[in-house]
Amino acid sequence: MRKKILNTIILTLFVGASAFAQEPLIKVGTAKAKKSELAFPIFNQVGPNKTTDALKAGVDVYETAKRNLELSGYFNVLSPAGFLENTATLSVRPHSTENPSGFKFNSWKTLNAEFLIRTTYSFESNEMVIESFLYNVNQEKLIIGKRYRGSLKQATQIGHTFANDILESVTGVKGFFLSKIIATTDKTGYKEVVTMNWDGSQMDSLTSDRSVAISPNWAPDGKSVIYSIYTRKVGSTQQNLTMFVHDFVKGRRAILSNRNGLNSGGSYSPDGEFIYLTISKGGTPNIYKLNTKGQEVAQLTRGPAGAMNVEVSVSPDGSKLAFSSDRGGNPMIYTMNSDGSNVKRLTFQGKYNSTPSWSRDGKKIAFAGQINNYFDIFVMDADGSNITRITTAYKANGRRASNEDPSFSPDGRFLVYTSNRTGKNQIYINNLEGDNEHRVTSDSYNYFKPKWSNNIE
Helix, strand or coil, rough: CCCCCCCCCEEEEECCHHHHHHCCCCCCCCCCCCCCCEEECCCCEECCCCCCCHHHHHHHHHHHHHHHHCCCCEEECCCCHCCCCCCCEEEECCCCCCCCCCCCCCHHHCCCCCCCEEEEEECHHHHEEEEEEEEEECCCCCEEEEEEEEEEHHHHHHHHHHHHHHHHHHCCCCCCCCCCEEEEEECCEEEEEEEEEEECCCCCCCCCCCCCCEEEEEECCCEEEEEEEEEEECCCCCCCEEEEEECCCEHHHHHHHHCCCEEEEEECCCCCCEEEECCCCCCCCCCEECCCCEEEEECCCCCCCCCCCCEEEECCCCEEEEEECCCCCEEEEEEEEEECCCCCCCCCCEEEEEEEEEECCCCCCEEEEEECCCCEEEEEEEECCEEEECCCECCCCCCEEEEEEECCCCCEEEEEECCCCCCCCEEEECCCCCCCCCCCCCCCCCCCEEEECCCCC
């Protein structure tokens, strides 16, 4: 499922890893006000091998990186139509006495470009070699230069890595372009678990149980996942919602909790040593803490008065749990300490608030809130203040669509969620301002409870 970038060697040229520790050129959180102007000419091919496959691989790396950088929201990528230099005939290094065929910074200053990426690609022993240089135009200096080596089949992965490195070099925060999403889908007529790249590509089936799988979630290191499936115990006709853990490294799964009733809605602790989930034991759903062997560590909620406590989400530092409970009447979002103490109600508006998700810095919580007959995605501060609506969507008939089940990206700047605006539950992503929405899946099936991986490579 999780695919490494096999045989891809990434070497830092001219500027070492310490470049990432310097003062960021774009401060995270301030790029909303003004995007930086980025000139990103198409790659210059050097050397032999101009076969169709080779040329396509170079284009794939470029297009992948360009889409990612545009989606990041940090850059306005300048149109090549306005370039003052013929980038195909000039060196990717600046003009100098030693390099008379190099580009001139003044040509890019005239276009108000703040950053310039110049790149070459070549082929050695059936491998593609990408050499990329990111320049600060105003300061006329190299920010970072890197070489990427990999097979033609790895073009997309190299493009994602390329974009991640560009973002990290100017913001100090790596992008999410090598991250994964896990969800369930009804493609087969049942509900099965699938994984995919963040952009919907390389979708892989994880289960084939011909049953109903729900609420998958990642371990912090991305090496295993948990999910629940309706099963029948031996000698019984009654269905049980059983939680499984699937280990990608060992290539097998095991039952984590098969207590009578519900065993679902799991969330790992940040250290991966514990799982918080809802267990009903045939009665009222409450939140429990288990170790990775499935042994009960603690029962954290007890109603009250038969109330349901579900959809637990663990804060990044492990100290807090967010969950949905109807203890006050309608389901609302609550938080409590990880030992079950200090329960606090955060939301009071709407008919039904569900599926809380913590931001990666622990400062915000996203959730789905029902207003009338539809749900939208909202984000609030971790204390329940400053609630902001992220989504507003309509169906073809003009009625409001539902947007549900949010989950934060690894860098905390985007949310993934489902929307039924097309008539089917499809997966979308959007930034926290709600103005950079992109559709991830584009088919005629339904997807449920997407979760973004914590890890980014």
